Amino acid sequence: MRLGILTGGGDCPGLNACIRAVVRCGADQGVTVLGFRDGWRGVLDGEAHQLTLEDVRGILPRGGTILGTSGTQPTLIEGGPDLVRDAIGVHALDGFIVVGGEGTMGASAAMDDVPVIGIPKTIDNDIGGTDASIGFWTAAQIATDSIDRLYSTAESHNRVMVCEVMGRTAGWIGITSGLAGGADVIVIPEHAFDIEAICRRIRRIHSERRPFSIVVISEGAAPVPGTMELPEYTLDANGWPRLGGIGRLVADEINRRTRSETRVTTLGHVQRGGTPVAFDRVLATRLGVAAVDQAVAGRWGNLVGIRGADIQTTPLVEVGARASVVPPERFGIPEILCT
Ligand code: F6P
DSSP, X not given: OEEEEEEOSSOOTTHHHHHHHHXXXXXXXXXXEEEETTTHHHHHHTOEEEOOHHHXXXXXXXXXXXXXXXXXXXXXXXXXXXXXXXXXXXXXXXXXXEEEOHHHHHXXXXXXXXXXXXXXXXXXXXXXXXXXXXXXXXXXXXXHHXXXXXXXHHHHXXXXXXXXXXXXXXXXXXXXXXXXXXXXXXXOXXXXXXXXXXXXXXXXXXXXXXXXXXXXXXXXXXXXXTSSOOOOOOBOTTSOBOOOOHHHHHHHHHHHHHOOOXXXXXXXXXXXXXXXXXXXXXXXXXXXXXXXXXXXXXXXXXXXXXETTEEEEEEHHHHGGGOOOOOGGGGGSXXXXXX
């Protein structure tokens, strides 16, 4: 058997652990693995090389991806799906293992005659068919560590510290790091925020408990319509808004309304870099092994994910419809509702 592997979309910690698992598990079962450069771009441009055990030695703890990545979606390029089909013949492949996010999975599902097994990765954790995607828990830990650091400087200066985290339209990094770091206010995209309620809560904390506070805000958070401006977002190559900046607007407004000295920290891409935490290494390894097993069994067209402690599969065509966001029952936490 010959498999192609690619990593698509934004990088995250744990991709190399996954590539290693696919190559090593493949070698055990007599499967040759070809690595394509920069996601689907390498498939379209025919840039691939065989991955050996030597290539993957020592990469388990390394951040990023040895294959490179890109946001290229064959389905958005004229003739793209045909080039993908041609690549199967040119490289004598049985199919692809695609490690990607929502966009990459969507493109894979749309090419339903191309044999693909999907592995979910993204720090945003917004992919359907899995409880966790590779990279999420590392990003959540990095954000938590950052909040711990902001806490001590907030305390020294009696300041409000606003920490903007990534996550696109899902609040998983925000709610997880906010709760783990003991934030006073958590603002996530799934629940429109009321800036006055946030300020009320900050005033109350400062007068009743302590004169400093921590606000965690997800980059995709939005105010109740008509109450505050949003940043002006430009669009990326795939037409998605490039988020970032809501933390600055909220910090300015808190400063103006509460008269508390306020600072903003935008964590940005630091959440995507560096070595994966143990959970992501194990998840990446288990999903890599499961993907090879699926391929060897000829079960194409599925995403391999984790539900509880178990590996489960979901048809790729259903993954998009089940995008994962923070469910409403979690909004009852007072820090989120600003009660
Ligand atoms: O999807 C992962 C992610 O890090 C989002 O959280 C963020 O909005 C986006 O990618 C940033 O994209 P880029 O690396 O293209 O700036």
